[in-house]
Amino acid sequence: MQRYMLEPPHYAYDWFSPLRSEEVVKGRVTNFTFMGHELVAFRDENDQVVVLDAHCPHFGGHLGHGLAHGVHVVDGCIRCPFHGLHFDKNGQCVKGDFVKDTGGLRHLKTTPWTVRETLSSIFIWHGADRTKPTRELVFTNMDFDGWTPAVTNEGRILAPTNLFFPTENIVDVQHFYAVHFWELNEVIRAPGEDENGAFSALLNMKWTFGAQSRFDAVRRIGQFFGSDYLFDIAVWGPGIAISRASVPMLGGATVMSVILITPTNETDCRIRVVSSVKKAYDWAPNRLLRTITGQGIEDVMARLFLWVATNDFDGDEIIWTHRKFLANPKPLKDDGPLIAYRKWSLRFWPDDYAPAPHRERGASPQMADAHS
Numbered sequence: 001m002q003r004y005m006l007e008p009p010h011y012a013y014d015w016f017s018p019l020r021s022e023e024v025v026k027g028r029v030t031n032f033t034f035m036g037h038e039l040v041a042f043r044d045e046n047d048q049v050v051v052l053d054a055h056c057p058h059f060g061g062h063l064g065h066g067l068a069h070g071v072h073v074v075d076g077c078i079r080c081p082f083h084g085l086h087f088d089k090n091g092q093c094v095k096g097d098f099v100k101d102t103g104g105l106r107h108l109k110t111t112p113w114t115v116r117e118t119l120s121s122i123f124i125w126h127g128a129d130r131t132k133p134t135r136e137l138v139f140t141n142m143d144f145d146g147w148t149p150a151v152t153n154e155g156r157i158l159a160p161t162n163l164f165f166p167t168e169n170i171v172d173v174q175h176f177y178a179v180h181f182w183e184l185n186e187v188i189r190a191p192g193e194d195e196n197g198a199f200s201a202l203l204n205m206k207w208t209f210g211a212q213s214r215f216d217a218v219r220r221i222g223q224f225f226g227s228d229y230l231f232d233i234a235v236w237g238p239g240i241a242i243s244r245a246s247v248p249m250l251g252g253a254t255v256m257s258v259i260l261i262t263p264t265n266e267t268d269c270r271i272r273v274v275s276s277v278k279k280a281y282d283w284a285p286n287r288l289l290r291t292i293t294g295q296g297i298e299d300v301m302a303r304l305f306l307w308v309a310t311n312d313f314d315g316d317e318i319i320w321t322h323r324k325f326l327a328n329p330k331p332l333k334d335d336g337p338l339i340a341y342r343k344w345s346l347r348f349w350p351d352d353y354a355p356a357p358h359r360e361r362g363a364s365p366q367m368a369d370a371h372s
């Protein structure tokens with residue numbers, strides 16, 4: 001059996017976004033789980049997000065759990081509630097509230113995770129070395145000039161799901177019909193690896209309003225409202241896919257939806273969408289609206305598309321959470337290049353990952369957690 005056909009790792013290597021920007025507030029500690037790790041996030045004196053292991057290297061106290069008045073961020077450092085040691089953005093212990101002999105403090109250090117903040121989201125590098133990303137986050141070099149500020153929501157938990165199920169769906173042509181009731185008018189560029197190394201496609205699709213609704217009436221009325229649109233989709237990794245859709249019905253407005261999938265623990269993922277719309281309407285009323293409220297019609301559209309995209313996972317969620325990974329599926333010609341996608345995905349597998357048939361039933365899917 002080819003390695004790429006075996007069950008992919010849940011804790012793959014790449015950039016992932018476990019948090020929204022608004023979840024890390026200056027002066028406060030945020031506790032969260034990421035790839036099975038208990039972590040804390042806070043903002044340093046320059047407002048930069050810092051992510052550290054939750055357990056203090058001194059005696060294992062949890063940096064984010066103590067009495068409310070004992071959990072602090074002071075001068076951009078996190079203070080452990082157990083003995084009052086302070087750690088800076090580099091994970092270095094810089095002082096102890098009750099320490100007189102400061103000589104030993106420099107030996108107290110915890111390795112910070114590599115973080116980027118963009119698109120109202122916080123991204124973390126997950127790799128063999130948490131301090132050395134083997135590639136930069138794709139958004140770092142993108143220009144969002146002319147786009148509305150990114151909006152996002154808390155997304156939804158997929159419990160359980162295989163990390164690779166959501167992105168594999170993007171090349172799964174038949175599921176667009178069966179799950180989303182979209183129609184494929186034309187394949188302009190067939191899904192495959194592009195010159196940027198992403199797995200991308202350009203499709204001309206038809207969307208129908210309310211097609212997934214459980215209400216008969218909504219579906220009946222909805223069939224009169226729909227639109228063709230150009231669907232430019234690129235999977236950058238198991239945790240990041242970017243779709244840009246231009247919608248002729250809306251005067252050719254371009255809507256960007258970023259789909260973020262992040263493993264929280266050994267079985268579950270969170271899926272979250274970020275939306276932004278390219279500013280396109282230079283009408284007087286829109287300019288006035290922008291002047292008065294600071295938001296234009298495109299900002300309203302971004303929120304609307306965020307709502308639509310988040311809800312569009314209703315049908316997928318049921319499939320993903322009940323689906324079983326098959327190492328020997330029976331592909332049909334109409335399926336789309338799912339096998340090519342599995343081959344492409346191998347690059348995100350940790351070298352020491354042992355796929356399912358080689359591990360004992362019920363054992364951890366990860367052989368070793370190299371960065372721990």
Ligand code: FES
Pocket residue numbers: 056057058059060061080081082083084085
């Ligand atoms: S365990 Fe954190 S200061 Fe001692």
Ligand SMILES: [Fe+2]
Pocket residue numbers: 169175179180316
């Ligand atoms: Fe889907």
